Amino acid sequence: MSARPIVIDTDPGVDDALALMLAAASPEVDVRGIIAVAGNVGIDQTAANAAALADLLELACPVGRGAAGPLWRRDTENAAHVHGNNGLGGYELPRSSRELIPGVPLLADLLGGSDEPITVVTIGPLTDIALLINEHADTARQIERLIVMGGGTLDVPGNASAAAEFNFYADPDAAARVFAFDVPITMVGLNATHQALVGPDDLPQLWASGGRIAHLVEHILEDYERAGYGSGGAMEMHDPLAMAIAIDPTLVTTAALHVDIENVGRITAGMAVVDHRHRPGSPPNTDVVMQVDVPRFRALMDTRLAELDRSVG
Ligand code: BDR
Ligand code: CA
Numbered sequence: 001m002s003a004r005p006i007v008i009d010t011d012p013g014v015d016d017a018l019a020l021m022l023a024a025a026s027p028e029v030d031v032r033g034i035i036a037v038a039g040n041v042g043i044d045q046t047a048a049n050a051a052a053l054a055d056l057l058e059l060a061c062p063v064g065r066g067a068a069g070p071l072w073r074r075d076t077e078n079a080a081h082v083h084g085n086n087g088l089g090g091y092e093l094p095r096s097s098r099e100l101i102p103g104v105p106l107l108a109d110l111l112g113g114s115d116e117p118i119t120v121v122t123i124g125p126l127t128d129i130a131l132l133i134n135e136h137a138d139t140a141r142q143i144e145r146l147i148v149m150g151g152g153t154l155d156v157p158g159n160a161s162a163a164a165e166f167n168f169y170a171d172p173d174a175a176a177r178v179f180a181f182d183v184p185i186t187m188v189g190l191n192a193t194h195q196a197l198v199g200p201d202d203l204p205q206l207w208a209s210g211g212r213i214a215h216l217v218e219h220i221l222e223d224y225e226r227a228g229y230g231s232g233g234a235m236e237m238h239d240p241l242a243m244a245i246a247i248d249p250t251l252v253t254t255a256a257l258h259v260d261i262e263n264v265g266r267i268t269a270g271m272a273v274v275d276h277r278h279r280p281g282s283p284p285n286t287d288v289v290m291q292v293d294v295p296r297f298r299a300l301m302d303t304r305l306a307e308l309d310r311s312v313g
Contacts, residue, residue: 011125012040013041018301064106082229089227104135122147125174129174147245149167149189150189213309252289259285
């Protein structure tokens with residue numbers, strides 16, 4: 001089977017970095033481009049991190065600099081308390097000399113210029129995708145599928161607020177725009193990513209390899225725990241789970257449901273409202289990830305990161 005062409009919109013971000021590693025290591029996907037968006041930290045830093053990670057991972061694709069903040073709201077707070085001021089838990093990568101291309105035009109060119117439809121994996125706020133829809137609606141309609149890390153079912157709705165997951169909280173209007181647009185969406189929410197815990201005990205092949213990737217992953221896991229996040233030394237693999245689904249959709253089960261994003265509420269802005277009622281007026285618009293095959297996901301992370309570690313030396 002030929003590789004699935006993907007474009008990644010990301011705000012690296014420690015778990016974004018792990019997701020990029022997984023993509024770079026997986027022959028099932030062909031990374032056509034990486035667009036950085038502001039989110040976990042500011043755009044200068046996420047763009048620099050995206051380019052530095054592309055260098056480290058030997059990805060030849062173009063790297064874009066996307067939106068510097070939400071569609072129209074004043075900036076919401078970032079997540080430097082989770083990801084460190086440099087977005088990589090303080091880990092310093094060599095600065096890239098790559099040219100950074102304007103992000104939304106790059107996204108439009110990649111989608112419009114491709115012979116095959118492209119899957120877009122979004123692991124940051126949805127601002128770039130909303131801008132694409134606003135400015136290039138016909139091109140946006142060509143997207144094969146959006147695999148969106150964000151939101152959560154109503155039992156696990158939020159981490160940035162009681163009601164909202166970070167990527168939707170950071171730009172609720174963009175998230176609402178995207179979910180109202182007619183393109184297939186897989187929503188990888190907190191209800192799923194909280195199942196996808198990976199800690200040091202789950203990565204024996206990577207530690208045995210012991211190279212540069214192993215060193216960076218070790219740093220990420222330690223810093224995440226030091227910052228007070230995760231569970232028992234293991235990290236919720238929010239963004240890597242979204243990438244894993246692009247690589248192997250059979251890792252999860254989904255339910256076709258109607259999802260809308262709250263962008264008006266005083267204390268609920270960015271909340272994914274997942275409707276389980278199956279009412280005719282609210283037809284399914286989203287495949288919501290419900291269950292994760294955790295042993296297979298952990299095995300994928302370990303095997304692929306170890307292979308990557310050996311290949312980048
Ligand atoms: C999401 O928010 C960010 O902090 C992570 O990188 C991930 O994309 C999890 O809520
Ligand atoms: Ca992210």
